[in-house]
Amino acid sequence: MGDFQSLGLSNWLVKQCKHLGIDKPTPVQENCVPAILEGRDCLGCAKTGSGKTAAFVLPVLQKLSEDPYGIFCLVLTPTRELAYQIAEQFRVLGKPLGLKECIVVGGMDMVTQALELSNQPHVVVATPGRLADHVRSSNTFSMSKIKFLILDEADRLLEQGCTDFTKDLEEILGILPAKRQTLLFSATLTDTLQELKSIAMNKPFFWESTSETRTVEELDQRYILTPEKVKDAYLVHLIQTFTDEHDDWSVIIFTNTCKNCQILTMMLREFNFPTISLHSMMKQRQRFANLAKFKASVYKILIATDVAARGLDIPTVQVVINHNTPGLPKIYIHRVGRTARAGRNGISITLVTQYDIHLVHSIEEQTKTKLTEYPVKEKEVHKILTQVNVTRRECEIRLESTDFDEKKEINKRKQLILEGKDPELEAKRKAELEKIRKQKKKFKQKIQETIQKKHKQTQKKKTTEPTPP
Ligand SMILES: Nc1ncnc2c1ncn2[C@@H]1O[C@H](COP(=O)(O)OP(=O)(O)OP(=O)(O)O)[C@@H](O)[C@H]1O
16 A cells, blocks of 8 residues: 555645544545546545545645635535535645635525635535525526536435435536536445446546445444334343443444434433434534534434434444334445444444344345344343333323424425425325325235135136046
8 A cells, every 4th residue: 555645645735644643545545546636537436434535635635736716626415414524624634725615505594605605615515405505596606617526425416315416416517517527436336326427427437445345344243133112122221231331432323213313312311321313303503513412422322314324424433223224235334334434343233123134134135244143131121121111102202292293294395395396286196196006006906816816716626626547
């Protein structure tokens, strides 16, 4: 492995890296930095925690120092927290340049952002939805001369998940110059490779780590098989064990819904565990504040939805617990990648019910790793089962007495209005679709029954017919 200087970076940047304890380039940096400095588009696919951020921040800063102007570089990323983290890397590594960066994300004041954009920052780090809003509503800034477009977590930006970025991306791409360098990074690029190649047009340099597995070796990947109603008791037991056995630890617990996130937080607090949550139904300022408290180890336990699954770099996290088995291997890879970063060790424990076993198989198939069982003292878990379940129920009742569900409904309607849709029409459309789905299901069932009936009849006929001599 060479050093940063041999990759073509200037002394001042190498020094900045040293200040941050970054001495030797990681493989993704060693391979992608020279290609980017040569002026090529780049697709970089490397495991979680392998230093992909610096692999694009360093060459951009190098080029910016040679020909400084604003707005030089646009970085798009799927979550607001990640946008702040990336901006911080630019700020720290680019300090000697007097770098001006601007963060444009939802949930924060739009006027302040518009002002900052009009001040010609060198680097803009944004989530697509809010930046597209600025593009539609303001003519006080121009991105027609940017040199770099970077899509971090590029596959997420292009897939049509519950938050669909594709429309906003189209709008943003429309104001960018065709002549630019496009850099795409993620730990899971491969499923979306074709779409990505069409964004990075100039025969992009493609680099993927050659490892057999898709998760890091330093990660100990475990599972616990549990009935649904014993899950929470296992969770409390695990947290108690970590608290008893380690002084210095922190854990992220991933769960599937905002409501569950809220209930689990309330429940663990009832057991006096220092717990804090992060999900999309929280106010943005609260999200940032909670994350900051978790990073500073004021709270040792973060309960989050998949809004925290990608990119977040918190070195103190030694444990990731999946309270639900992720439905997609890709989500599993990103979630467990919040620990065992930059060569550190870590452990992930996935709670698996009998209905999720097929999901574990597809995770194992995709990651090319076998999950092993995490040994638990069952007796201890059963001792606390009733107490845990009663506490959970109490928390559920307490949450129901607040306006949590109502807020969720209001948020959904707001989102629809923002997308230019009529909430009433959407509700009608949904009801119609549901009706059709139910009819289809009924029809399918009927066909299935008829086939089975026919099958039984022919079987019966065969057994009653005399066999020919
Ligand atoms: N060359 C290096 N040597 C040591 N540490 C490094 C090096 N480059 C980056 N790091 C550190 O490694 C950590 C992980 O880096 P980064 O967040 O860029 O990972 P990533 O590959 O983007 O992960 P993810 O896929 O989860 O987003 C950071 O704390 C970063 O400061």
